[in-house]
Amino acid sequence: MTFLSLKTADLQGKRAFVRVDFNVPMQDGVITDDTRLRAALPTIALLSEKGAKVILAAHFDRPKGKVVPAMSLAPIVPALAALLDRQVAFAADCVGPVAEAAVAQLQAGEVLLLENTRFQPGEEKNDPELAKGFARLADIYVNDAFSAAHRAHASTEGLAHLLPAYPGLSMAHELDYLDKALGNPTHPVMAVVGGAKVSSKIDLLQNLVSKVDILAVGGGMANTFLAARGAHVGKSLCEHDLLDTARAIEAQAASNKCQILLPTDVVVAEAFAAHAPHRTCEIGDVTDQEMILDAGPKSVAALAAALETAKTLVWNGPLGAFELPPFDIGTMEAARTAAALARSGRLVAVAGGGDTVSALNQAKVADDFTFVSTAGGAFLEWMEGKALPGVEALKHPS
Incomplete structure (x- = not known):
């Protein structure tokens, strides 16, 4: 077609x-x-x-x-x-x-x-x-x-x-870049998926682990995966009822030889507020009163190293509470790394979703990405591997 x-x-x-x-x-x-x-x-x-x-x-x-x-x-x-x-x-x-x-x-x-x-x-x-x-x-x-x-x-x-x-x-431009990102990408392919909840992105994660070589999970979603691995996440946003779902996604990733990248160190605070008193600690050292609000420097460095090995990147969702400084640092640094690789021609970097576009604009790197989709729901459904009625209806028997 x-x-x-x-x-x-x-x-x-x-x-x-x-x-x-x-x-x-x-x-x-x-x-x-x-x-x-x-x-x-x-x-x-x-x-x-x-x-x-x-x-x-x-x-x-x-x-x-x-x-x-x-x-x-x-x-x-x-x-x-x-x-x-x-x-x-x-x-x-x-x-x-x-x-x-x-x-x-x-x-x-x-x-x-x-x-x-x-x-x-x-x-x-x-x-x-x-x-x-x-x-x-x-x-x-x-x-x-x-x-x-x-x-x-x-x-x-x-x-x-x-x-x-x-x-x-x-x-046509959008379809071309989406095809380069997930339809017929150049491997290794890396996906960065962040945001608050695993529940809103189950279909997305299940589709990606069958398509990409590395899946980096950030934001509140990462806490659910960390808890599923037995880590203590304190007061962090975490969907404790979805630990089995997270484990199932990890098992599916392993059977597809997809590496899942989770934070190893995190930035924590007792208050969800801009410039709240905070500290960086290892996963496992989060206290009962603390919440994880960003990926730590080691985690961001590991993500950057993985980006260096990738040829294609698909990004949806921030790595932390990027709207609250200084908990925007992880997202900003990772975005700048991806942008520099895309600008040098070493990486096809495609991003989409409202928070993602806002974060890339905040980092002043949206123009350096290969393609940034502003399509919201349609971009997400495409990442989930769903057929889009408006696109299917345009297909012409070749």
């Missing part, structure tokens, strides 16, 4: 229904971060240059199938027009007569933004009739919203079966 390419398609005069992710953070009607708008610009520019009529569709927030004026996409129009340096038309509906009339006005190369797809009750239900309504607006379908690809909605999955379907440039 392969994907059709927009770069080689004849698009002159074609109406292109483009599913984008414009679910951007807004404060008092003003966009506070336009990253997702910028991500769509290359696809919009390519379609316009090739003479297509560009029809943009997106969801915003959770109106649950009702028209909620505060969740309209209208405020996005001026920001998008400024980024594109051209006029952007707006349709007050995403389907039916209002949308059809707006599309009929479009000339080749022009851009139209439709109203919030989730104002339609059939969107999240993947209603076939709504998908047909969308299809009436266009000649081809383009999905450039990888971040919504784990949802089987009418505009992300249903419509893809009704028109010639293409991945947008941003989607």
Whole structure:
């Protein structure tokens, strides 16, 4: 299975229904971060240059199938027009007569933004009739919203079966790097997985131990693995009901010849607060009143040494309470090591997930990673080895 390419398609005069992710953070009607708008610009520019009529569709927030004026996409129009340096038309509906009339006005190369797809009750239900309504607006379908690809909605999955379907440039770029990271990676492959709870990442860990050569576990999750090995973790965040699960994952890793890397020394404190009195100690020396808040220097050095041996890295989640200084040191140092290796061309480093992106930005190394996904849930489901409906629907028999 392969994907059709927009770069080689004849698009002159074609109406292109483009599913984008414009679910951007807004404060008092003003966009506070336009990253997702910028991500769509290359696809919009390519379609316009090739003479297509560009029809943009997106969801915003959770109106649950009702028209909620505060969740309209209208405020996005001026920001998008400024980024594109051209006029952007707006349709007050995403389907039916209002949308059809707006599309009929479009000339080749022009851009139209439709109203919030989730104002339609059939969107999240993947209603076939709504998908047909969308299809009436266009000649081809383009999905450039990888971040919504784990949802089987009418505009992300249903419509893809009704028109010639293409991945947008941003989607294709993401799929290419995800394939390099876990689909067809260069070994040795290392994964760094951190965050608070094992319970939220069981599927992820079970998938990774069958795919990677080294799995470094950090954050609160590491405490559960340490406790499963018999270590005392004091007041640390730890899911004591999941010790058997942690042991099962370790056994699965051993049978797949995947090395699990856990902290050997840790930074502990009695209070979960920035600049709380703290100390570094070996695993086994944590007192009843202390909680583990970061990986210690020996652990970070061991992780750095493992990174030096790897050719591919997939990273999801911090190694400690990185939002509270000085418990951000482990995450920051490991991120800088990975970034330096990626920058020198020795490592393909792919990262994703909200906390991970925040941590890499905090370390000022996000631009040095080979690829940083901002797709959140879709990135996590991909790491879990799950098929993403929005991607599967784009596949074309080769």
